[in-house]
Amino acid sequence: MAERLVMLGAGGHGRALIELLRDLGTYDLAGLVDAAPKGPAMLGVPVLGDEAVLPGLRAGGVGLACIAIGDPAARLAAAARLAALGFRFPVLVHPAAVRAGSAEVAEGTVVLPRAVLGAAARIGRFCIVNTGAILEHDVVLEEGAHCGPGSVLPGGVRVGARALVGAGAACRPYVTIGAGAVVGVGAAVTEDVAPGAVVAGVPARPLPG
Numbered sequence: 001m002a003e004r005l006v007m008l009g010a011g012g013h014g015r016a017l018i019e020l021l022r023d024l025g026t027y028d029l030a031g032l033v034d035a036a037p038k039g040p041a042m043l044g045v046p047v048l049g050d051e052a053v054l055p056g057l058r059a060g061g062v063g064l065a066c067i068a069i070g071d072p073a074a075r076l077a078a079a080a081r082l083a084a085l086g087f088r089f090p091v092l093v094h095p096a097a098v099r100a101g102s103a104e105v106a107e108g109t110v111v112l113p114r115a116v117l118g119a120a121a122r123i124g125r126f127c128i129v130n131t132g133a134i135l136e137h138d139v140v141l142e143e144g145a146h147c148g149p150g151s152v153l154p155g156g157v158r159v160g161a162r163a164l165v166g167a168g169a170a171c172r173p174y175v176t177i178g179a180g181a182v183v184g185v186g187a188a189v190t191e192d193v194a195p196g197a198v199v200a201g202v203p204a205r206p207l208p209g
Contacts (some may be wrong), residue, residue: 002028005090006057008078009068010034010042013128016112017068018043020094023113027090030062051081058085065089067108067126072144072162072180079108079126089126097129106143118155130167142179160195169204 005021007014010032021027031048032041040047048057065087069075079089089108093099096113103117108126111117115129118136124143129135133147140158147153148167157171160179171177171189181193184200184207193199198207 002026003064004028004030004062005064005066006030006033006048006054006062006087007045007066007068008033008051008082010037010047011068011070013070014068015043016131017066017092017110018045020092020110020112021066023095024092027064030057032068054082054085054087058087063088066092066110070128070146072146072164075126076144076162100137112149124161148185 005027007017007029014032021029029045031046033048033051033053035050037047065082067075067078069078091105091107091109093111094113097111097115099117100119102119103121105123106125109123111129112131114132116134120137121135121139123141126144127141128146130147130149132150134152136153137155139153142161144162145159147165150168151165152170154171154173156174158176159165160177162179163177163181165183166185166187168186169183175189175192177183177193178195180196182198183189183204187200187204188202190203199205200207
C-alpha cells in the first residue's frame with residue numbers, strides 16, 4: 001500500500017512536485033497545505049488548509065511530507081516544524097533523472113526530470129536539483145541548496161547551505177560557492193564565491209550591494 005504524504009506549499013514548485021509524485025506512483029498524496037493558496041485545489045489536488053491542519057493529518061496516519069517552498073531558509077524552517085510533529089521526508093528522484101549508484105541524496109531533497117547526479121555526488125538535506133541540472137562527480141550540495149534548471153556543476157564543485165545556482169549557470173571545476181550565496185541566471189563562475197555574495201555575468205562578478 002502506498003504511504004500517505006502531505007505537501008507543504010501550493011505554488012509553482014508545488015505543481016512540479018505533484019507531477020513528480022504522479023510519475024513516481026509510489027505515494028498517496030493526501031493534499032496540499034498552504035496559508036495563502038490561489039484556489040481550493042491545484043492540478044486536482046485539494047488544498048486542506050494552513051499548517052493548523054497538520055497535527056490532525058499526522059494523527060490520522062499521514063506519516064510523510066514534502067516541502068514545496070523555493071526559498072531555502074523558509075524551506076528549512078518549515079521542515080523543522082514538520083519534523084517536530086513527527087513527519088518524515090522521503091527522497092524524491094524523478095524516474096527520468098540519471099543518478100549514479102555512488103551518488104548520495106539526503107532526506108527531503110527533490111531531483112526533477114533529466115537532472116544528472118554523477119559519481120560520488122553528495123546532495124544534502126532539503127535540496128532542490130531542478131530540471132536538467134547536471135551535477136558531476138564529487139559535487140557537494142549542502143542542506144537547502146538549490147541548483148536551477150539547466151545549471152552545470154562540473155567535478156568537485158561545492159555549493160554551501162541555502163545557496164542558489166541560477167538557471168543555466170555554469171562553474172569551473174572545484175570552485176566553492178559559499179553558504180547563502182546567489183549565482184545569477186546564465187552566469188559563468190570561474191572562482192570561489194564568498195558566503196552571502198550575489199554574483200552574475202560572464203565571468204561572474206559580485207553585484208554592488
